[in-house]
Amino acid sequence: MSEFEPKVVAFVCNWCTYAGADLTGTSRIKYASNVKIIRFPCTGRIDFMLLLKSFANGADGIIVSGCHPNDCHYTSGNFHAKRRWIMFKELMDFMGIDMNRITFSWVSAAEGARWAEVVNSTVTRVRELGPYVSYKQMVNTSIEEEVTHA
Amino acid sequence: MHNLILKAKELLENKIVSVIIGFETGSSGKVRPVFITDSNKADSLIFDERCIQNLAVYLTKKEVKQFGKMGIVATLPIMRSIMVLISEQQLSPENVVVLGISGDGEVLDFADITVMQHYIEKCELGNPAKEQDMLATLNRLNMQEKFEFWQKEFSKCIKCYACRQSCPMCYCTRCAVECNQPQWIPVQSNNLGNMEWHILRAMHLAGRCISCGECGRACPVGIPCHLLTMHLVDQAQSYFGVYAGISDKMSSVLSTYAPNDKESFII
Amino acid sequence: MSHSSHQIERNSLAFAIEKNVDVHTQKCYQCGKCSAGCPVATEMDMPPSYVMRLLQTENQAHDENILQSQSIWLCISCEMCLSRCPMEIDIPSMMDFLRQRSIKQKMVNPKAKNIVAFHKSFLNTIKYTGRLYELGLIIDYKRRSLNMLQDITLAPKMISRGKLHFIPEMIKGTPQISGIFKKTSKKEV
Amino acid sequence: MKIGIYPGCSLNGSARDYNESVFAIAKVFDIELVQIPDWNCCGATAAHNLNKELSLALPARILALAEQNGLDEVLVPCAACYSRLVVTQHELKVEPEIKNRIKKVIELDYRGTTKILNVIEWLDKYIIPGIEEKLVLPFKHKVACYYGCLLVRPNKVLNYDRSEDPQTMDEVMRKIGADPIYFPYKTECCGAGFSVSRTDIVSKLSGKIIEDAEHRGAEFMIVACPMCHSNLDMRRPDINQYFKTKFTLPILFVTQALGLAVGLSPKEVGLQRHFVPVNIDS
C-alpha cells in the first residue's frame, strides 16, 4: 500500500445522485472505495464553504453531483447550484486552486453505471495528481502559526 | 462644481433632502466625505478626479439614515451601488436623491430612478481599464503561480476587515465570519483562514460587485482583493450577460437562473 | 443582453442598425402589418416588412439592395408602422439610419435624388439663415434637382396670397446655427 | 395672460393664414402670445432624415431660448414642429448624456422644463373654457377632423390623445357647434414633406383623404398642421389633376373655424389666402 490513495468527498443530492449511487449498488457495479458520500436534500443546499473545508481538512478530491438540468425534485435547486458553481470555479481558477480535483457532475437516479464511472475517473485523476501538497502546506503552516501563537 | 453646489443648496433649502453626502477638501488638503445638513455649508462641496470613494456605503449606516432623506453625490459606481441597495431592499428609492456626476464631471439631472437606470444602461459597465490590465496579467499566470501570488498577498492580511467595512454591499448586521456554529472562518489571522475569508467575501459579492474598487483601496496592507470580485464581474458578464446594479428591480446573478445557462465543466 | 462570449461575429446592416439605433430586426416575425398600413407601400420597390426580412438574412447582397432601394427614401416618417407594430419595432428610426448610411456609402437610388436634393436644400437654407427661406429653398432645390419648370405656376399664386417672402429673414443667432451644423456634421453615420 | 409661441417657418410664410387666426383668437380671449426671441427652424423631416444629432440640436436651441426668456409654456401651432420639439425634449430627458452633449453644441443651458402645447391642447386649456360666452356664430357644419400623423404619433412619446381615432379635435369642434363626421382617414398621411419632391405621391394620398371626407358629406375639413394644409389646399390643382375630378372641399385650420365662430371676419382669420375658395353662407 505504498501507492497514494486519495481521500475523496462526494456531495450529492438525495433525489438523483444519491439514488443513482443506490442503483450502482443494486446493480453490483464496483468502484473505488476512496469516496465517501454526504447526502444533501438538493444541490441547491450545498454551501461552497463545505468544499473549502474539505480541502482544508485533508480531502484530495471532491465530487459534487445532482440532478440533470430540468430534473430537479425542487424544480430549480440545481439551476441555482449551477450558477453558484460557475462563479466558484472561476474564482478558484483565478486563485490558483486546483479545480482538477473537483468533479462537478449530473448523475440521475437511473445512472448507476455512470456514478461508478464518475467516481472511478475522479479517483484515478486525483491519484495521478497526488496529494494536494500546496494546499496541505498552507494548512500546515497555518496550524503551526496557531500553535506558536498559543 | 458650481452646478453641484447650486443643486445641493436647492435640495437642502427646499427641504427635499435633509443631508447631502458628498466630498470636501479636508484640513490636510485631502479629499474626504462630508455630510452637509445646512445649505450654507454646501459651498464646501467639491468634485474632481480625486473623488473616487464609494459613498454609497453610508446610505445604509444608521448614523446617516437618522437625518432623514439623503442626497448623494454619485458617480457611476455609486449610482450602481444605489441600484443594488434598492433591489436588495436596504434602501428605499423615496429616501434618496441622486446628484449624478457624468464621466466628464458634469451634474446629471435624474428625474427619477428609471432615468438613472437608463443612464446607467448606456454607460460602459465593465471593470476599469487599469484593473482589466491587472486581471489579464494575473490570468496569464499558471495555476501554481496564481496560488503563490495570492498566498503572498494573503500572508499580509491582518483580518482588519477594512475591505468589508468599505463595501456598500457588505451591509449585513452579522457577517458570516462572526458565525460560530459552525465556525466557518477561523478568528485569528493565518494563511488558510485569510484565504477562506477572501473567497467567502468574493463569493458573497459574486454578481453584486459593481467594480468600484473600494475594497482594494481600503486595504491598509495593499492586498488587491478588489481583483477577486472584479474577476467575478467579468465572469458574470461573460456567462450570464449581466452587470450588477443596472436596475432597481433586478435580482443578483446567484439568486436567479436561466434554464439555458452555459458552462463546460459539469460532466 | 446576451452571452457576449458565445456570439458569432456579425458584420451586417442589421447589426449596424442594432448598434446605432437600437432596433432589433430579429424581433420581426413577418406579420406584415407595417406594409399593410404603410401609405406608400404600393409605391415602394420593397415594402417595409420585406425590408425587415432582407435585413434578417444578414446577407451582403440583400444589404446592398436595401441601401440602393427607393423604399428608404419613399418612407415619409408618418410612423404608422411603429404605432401598429406588435413588436414595437421602430421602423422610422431604422429608415432614418438607412438613409444616412445610404448617403455615406454613396448608394442613393437615382430615382430618389429629388428627395435627397430637397432635404439638402432645406437644411442648406436653414444653415445660412436659421429659418426656412422658401424662395431660397425652391431655387436651391431646382439647382440640385434640375427640375427648372416644376411648380412654375405655383409661386406667383403664393406671392399673391402673401405666402412667399422675397428676402430671407436672417436671425441674430445665425452664427450659432452654423456652429450647430458644423459640430453635428461629423456625427453623421 | 402671457404664453410663449413658437410659430416655426411655415406660420411665418406659407401658413400666414394659420398664424393670423391663432393671434386673432388669442386677442379675443385676452392672451398675449410672445414669440420666442430669435427662434430658428426645428429642422423638420430633413434633419432627422439626414442627421440625428442635428435633428436634436435645432429644437434644443429653441427650447433653451424659451427657458432663457422665462416662457414656461409654449404654444406650437405647427404639428410638425410640435412633434420635433416634444421628441427632442423626450430624448434629452431619458438620455442625460446626449443632453450634455447637445448643450455643448448649442452653447446654451437647457433644462427641459418647458411645457409644450399643441394647438388643440392650447385651445382646450385656454380657449374652450370661455367659449360659451364668446360664441356668436356657431359653426353649424359637418366637418371632417383631420389630425394627420404628427399630432398623434409616436403616441408613447407625445402622450397626447390616442393614436387610433383620436377625439380631442372633434371635441373642440363640437364645442363650437360643429358636427364632426365619422372619418376613418383622420390619421392617414397626406404625403407630408414630399410636397415638392414627389408631388405625385402627395396628390394621391391627399386626394384619398379629401375624397373620403367629401363622400361622407363633410362641408369642411379641419386641420391643425400647416404642412397638411398646404398639401390639401395649395396642392389641390395637382390633386384634381391626378384624380381627374374637381374636389371642392375647403380646408380650414381649427383656429380659423373657431375664429369664425367667435365672430371674427373671414379676413381676420386669413381665409382670403386659401387656394380652395371658402364659402361660409349657411
Next chain:
Amino acid sequence: MARIGVFICHCGENISATVDCGRVAETIGKLKHVAYSTEYKYMCSDPGQTLIKDAIKEYKLTGIVVSACSPRMHEPTFRKAAAEAGLNPYLCEMANLREHCSWVHEKNDMTTEKAIDIVRILVEKVKINNALLPIKVPVTKTALVIGGGIAGIQSALDIANTGHKVILVERSPSIGGHMSQLSETFPTLDCSQCILTPRMVEVAQHPNITLYTYSEVESLDGFIGNFTVKIRKKARSIDEKDCTGCGLCTTKCPQKKIPNEFEEGMGFRPAIYTPFPQAVPNKPVIDREHCTYYIKGKCKVCEIVCPTKAIRFDQPDQILEIQIGAIVIATGFDIKRTDFFPEYGFGKYKDVIDGLQFERLASASGPTGGAILRPSDGVVPKNIVFVACAGSRDPAKGIAYCSKICCMYTAKHAMLYKHKVHEGKAHVFYMDIRSAGKNYDEFVRRAIEEDYVNYIRGRVSTIYECDGKLIVKGVDTLLGAQPLEIVADMVVLATAGVANSGAEELAQKLHVSYDSHKFFAEAHPKLKPVETNTAGIFLAGACQNPKDIPDSVSQASGAAVKVAALFSQNELTREPLVAFVNRCSPPLYSTCVGCFLCQSVCPYQAIEREEFKNRDGKTIKTVAKINEGLCQGCGTCVALCRSKSIDLHGYTNNQMYTEVMALLNVY
C-alpha cells in the same frame, strides 16, 4: 450527554460478505458517546427491530444509527421503530453500508475502513440532531372546485364518483361556462350543448356534489388537507326551495332591454333571468343593478306573478364557511372583446365581432337561430373576413403568447359559415396555422381544400366602414408584402385568450402563484402540470393557459385523481425538514438583514416577510420568515444566505459541517 446506539446489519450476507461487521461494531463502540454498538443479521426483521427498541430503552439512548441499506429504502422503517421505543424519529439516522459500500467494493480492509467511516459520520451527525415533531395533518375529505365550466364540471364529477364530497362554486347564475355558448366543436363539428348539458344535469343530481352558483370564494385559510374556505353566496333574490323554475317571472318582467351576457351582447334579457334555457340550476336570479324595484323602489311584477311566492327582495348575501381538504381551480379564461382593438374600431363597428359572438350567431339556440346574419342589419354577409391573432403574439398592445385555440376555431368558423352560406366568400388572415392535435390539421386542410376558404398570410392593419361595408386593409406577405384591401360585410376577430377577470385576485386569496399574464402557474412545467406550488391546490383547464376542450377535460380528470389520491389517506404526515430563519432578542430580532434574495430562489413562495414594530407601531425591522406549510426543504435559500441566518432542519449548517469533519477524521 449524548448516548448513541449503533446497529450494524449484515443484511443476510449482503453486507457481511464484504464488510467485517464485527470490526465495525467494535470500533464504533469505542467512540466517545457511543453507549451501545451491536450487529445483527437482519435489522429490518421483527427481531431486529425489537433489538433496537429494547436497546433504546435499556441504554436510554439519545440517538441511534442503523447501519444497513439505503435510507431511501428503510429510513421510515427504523424511524418508526425508534418512535415506538419512545425515541424521537429524527434522532434516528441510517448509514448506508449496503448500496454505498458492501455492494460496490471488494472484500478487503479498505472496505471495512470505509464502512467504519460511513457509520462514524452519522454518529457525529446524530449527536447534534434535534428532536423534531413531524407535521401531522388530518385530511378533510371534501374538495372545493372553483369554476363550473367544462373543466370544473369534469373534475367535480370525477372526484364525486370516487365517493368524496365536492363543493362546486360558480360565479355566474349557471354552470356551463364558455362551452355552453359554443355552437359546434372542432374537429368533429358536434353540437357543444348536446354533449355538455347531460354533464351539467349529472352535476346537479349527484349526491356527492353541492353546487353553489352565483357564488364566489371570499377567502381561504389553512393548508393542504385543512383549508377553511369562505364562500359568498350572492343574493339570488329568490328562494331556491320554493322556486320551481317555471319562468313566468322572466317573461313578465317589464325591464327587457339588458344586454344578454350569454349572447355576448347580441340579444337582451330581463332583470330577472336565467342565463339560458338549459341553465343548471334552472332558477332565475334578479340582477339588482338593473331591476326597476331596486332602482326606483317599486315594480315587484315578478313577486305578483310568481305562483309559488318565491321572490325574496330582501334576501342578503350569505357567507358560508366550509372545511375542505383540497382545491381544484377551474376558473377558465376570457377573451379580449372587440373594444380592445383601436385599429379595428374600438368595438364601434357593429359588424366587427369576436369569436364568441360568432359562436352565438352560428348556434341553433342563439339570437338568430343559427343563421349567419350580420348584427347591424340582419343581412346575410356575402363576404366575410376572419382575422386570426387579433391581440395574440402582440406584446405591444395585446399579449405576447399564442392563444392556442384561435387557429382551430377560426377554421371552424370559416367552415360553419361556408356550410350555411354556400355562395359566400370567406377570407382568413393568419400568421402561422397552429393545428397540432388529433385530426386538427386535417380539419384546417378541409376548410381550405373542400370549403375553399381563402387563407391569406398577413396581418390586418386597420378596418373602417364605408357605405355600409367594412374595408379591411391587410397584406399578403407571400406576395412580396403587397398591401391588399377586402371589402367585407362582416369581420370576425379571433381575439386573444386571456386570464379570467378576477384571476389575480383569486390567486392572491388562495396564495397560489400566477404568471405575468395572470394565468395560474403550475408547479413544474412538465412533471407537475396539474399541481400548483401550494400543496393541495390543483389546476384544471384554461385558467392555466388557453386550452381547448379535450385538453381541459384531460387535465380536469388529472386534477381529480390528485385530489382522490390525497383523500385516500386519513392523515398526512409532512416531514418537519423545513427551513427556518433564526430569531434572537430585540433590538436585533434576527441576524437576517432582509435583503430577500432568498425569496427569488425559493420555488415555493415559502419565504414571507415578518415586520417587527416598536411601541408606536412603526416598523423597525423586516426579516424573512419561512412558512412551514409551504416549504419543501430544498435548502437553496440556506446556501444562498450570506449572513447564515437561514438554516434547514435535518440538514443544518452545523450538521453538514460536522459530517464533513467526521468524514475527514477530524473528530
